[in-house]
Amino acid sequence: xxxEGHTTARIIAETRRMLLAxxxxxxxxxxxxxxxxxxxxxxxxxRRDVLLAEALWTLGEDTWARCLREVPEGTPDRTxxxxxxxxxxxxxxxxxxxxxxxxxxxxxxxxTANAAPNQTRMVERVESLLATEPAPAIALSRLDLxxxxxxxxxxxxxxxIIAGAxxxxxxxxxxxxxLLSRHGN
Numbered sequence: 700x701x702x703e704g705h706t707t708a709r710i711i712a713e714t715r716r717m718l719l720a721x722x723x724x725x726x727x728x729x730x731x732x733x734x735x736x737x738x739x740x741x742x743x744x745x746r747r748d749v750l751l752a753e754a755l756w757t758l759g760e761d762t763w764a765r766c767l768r769e770v771p772e773g774t775p776d777r778t779x780x781x782x783x784x785x786x787x788x789x790x791x792x793x794x795x796x797x798x799x800x801x802x803x804x805x806x807x808x809x810x811t812a813n814a815a816p817n818q819t820r821m822v823e824r825v826e827s828l829l830a831t832e833p834a835p836a837i838a839l840s841r842l843d844l845x846x847x848x849x850x851x852x853x854x855x856x857x858x859x860i861i862a863g864a865x866x867x868x869x870x871x872x873x874x875x876x877x878l879l880s881r882h883g884n
Contacts, residue, residue, distance in 0.1 A: 707743045709733040714754035721797040724751055748805065752815040755798070759817065762788050763824055778828050779875035782852055787868035789856050803860045811853055822849050835879045848875060 713732040717724045726747055730737045744750045766784040770777050789795050799806045809815050826845035837844065855871035858864040 703743065706733070706735060706739065710735065710740055710744055710750070711754050711757060714750055715758060718751075718754055718758065718798060719794045721794050723801060724754070726750065748809050748815065751798075751805075752809045752817055755809065756817050756820060758794075759789075759821070762792075763821075767828075772831065776876060776879060778825065778832055778848070779872065779879050781828060782825065782848060782875050783868055783872035786852050786856055786871045790866040790868055799857065799860060807857065807860065810857075818849060818853075821852075822846050825849055832879075833881055835881055837878055837880075844878070848878065851875065851878070 710729060710733045713729045714724055716732075717729065724747065726737055726740050729750065730740045733740070735743075740750065744753055763781075763785055766781045766788070769784055770780040774780055809817065811818050813819075822842070822845045825848050826841050829841050829845055834841075835844070839847065851874050852871060854861070855867050855874075858866045
């Protein structure tokens with residue numbers, strides 16, 4: 700890894716540390732902890748929202764990989780089970796809830812808007828997982844189904860912010876199973 704790559708990795712690692720500690724992410728504090736100045740943070744990663752998006756993505760990717768390990772290939776309804784585990788982990792993660800509730804509008808923009816890559820990346824992961832299973836009965840392209848599944852996950856993960864309801868992994872699981880059913884009902 701190049702020096703620039705190491706610097707970027709230190710910046711992301713410090714941002715992750717702050718998020719996991721439930722702390723607000725301050726670019727100046729991230730820079731100081733990473734041994735760089737604020738300009739370097741902006742040059743290597745981008746503005747605060749991009750920095751948050753990248754750090755959250757690495758945490759989300761770790762969680763997704765954990766779900767895939769826990770729900771191995773060959774598991775019936777693997778996509779539904781992996782997505783349900785992912786939803787559950789995010790609902791139960793104190794750092795994630797703290798981040799969401801500190802600034803809900805910013806959090807949703809970072810996590811769900813087209814301007815940030817997190818949602819697109821998650822859709823790609825789900826689409827890839829769908830490709831490993833028999834096609835469900837629903838007449839949607841794999842990409843459209845992946846988008847729908849990610850939106851369902853978001854609905855239940857962020858239910859408290861977007862609808863004033865309790866986040867609910869069990870309800871999300873029910874919807875995932877229904878959407879991914881291999882026989883028409």
